[in-house]
Amino acid sequence: MLDKITQIVNDYTSNQELDITEQTTFADLALDSLDTVELLMKIEEEFSVRIEMSEDIKSVGDLIKIIESAQ
């Protein structure tokens, strides 16, 4: 799942060089709050899940947990 999310993030940021781990935060990726929403919407489409917006989603690891629980 991390590979797939990495690909989505790389596509969104147009940066193929990002070294993304579960500890990577959206702040590390220089994504503001609206970038984060757009990214989550792309992830919803890709994984066919619905993600409720929450301030608790701060890192890629947080996102993976939410996707896994929604699937």
Add this chain to the structure above:
Amino acid sequence: MSLKIVGTGKGIPARSVTNQELSDFLDTSDEWIVSRTGIKSRNICSHETLSDLSAAAARQALEKSHLLANEIDLIICSTIEGDFRTPSLACCLSHDLGTMCPAFDVNAGCTGFIYALEVASSFLAAKKANNILIVCAEMMSTHMDWTDRNTCVLFGDGAAACVVTNGNALKYLDLSVTANPAVLNIPSGTGNNPFVSKPRENGFVNMRGQDVFKFAVGAVETGLKQALHALNVSTEQIDLFLLHQANKRIVDSIRTKLQQPEEKFPINIERYGNLSSASIPLLLFELLEENKIKSGDTLFMSAFGAGLTTGNCVMVWE
């Protein structure tokens, strides 16, 4: 069901407030506001009333329609709150214009213009009116906490009007509500009622920005799909997308998803901020003034707002 718009007008307060001015008393900056919203300035009422703005917009729309005020037989104002809780803004406007026809307000948040069009369409179809004046007017500055940098930078004050009459321009109109008052609201107070257990003051705009963004992008996309399906046309056949000007990032996100060129998505939010229900008719007014809409053009108008309300319509300009 159909109508056409025969004249438009605007009423904008004189005082323009730049991002730089806001950064004088808020922890913000021009770069922060522009990068997150696309807004560079907005107009704020310093001495004008909402009735003043509405009357200015209405008179211009009447003039462009070649109609006199006494030829209007229905006035619909869209506003979240006029100069008074009661009487309605439409009644105040009727007083200014000297009309005797029915007049009332609709409140559908930022979607109010599309709701007003639907009401107008119904009155025309029922032959209850021939010339209808729609005025969308909002004074968001009175509903904002001017110490909250996340919301007060977003909105502006202003009014826009149009006169509608029988015609065949309106091809499709759809309204809906996905009820979720918590996402975007402005609380009412309880006054000085001595029997209230938990007194409440009039509140300011509460907005969960990420939720609104997500809702807006999804609502416009869904609304467009439904409209295209109903009319059996393609996205490419839409000449202009007139979206509620809530945030340039919302417009950009929708345009990117639809893979459409930038020139099909006109914006004016950089000069006005979010004018709630007045945003689409003001955009329409400006495009007409600039001769950017011609007869036969297909326009998709889409709005979303507190409720959460949505409204979409398609017009082939006459």
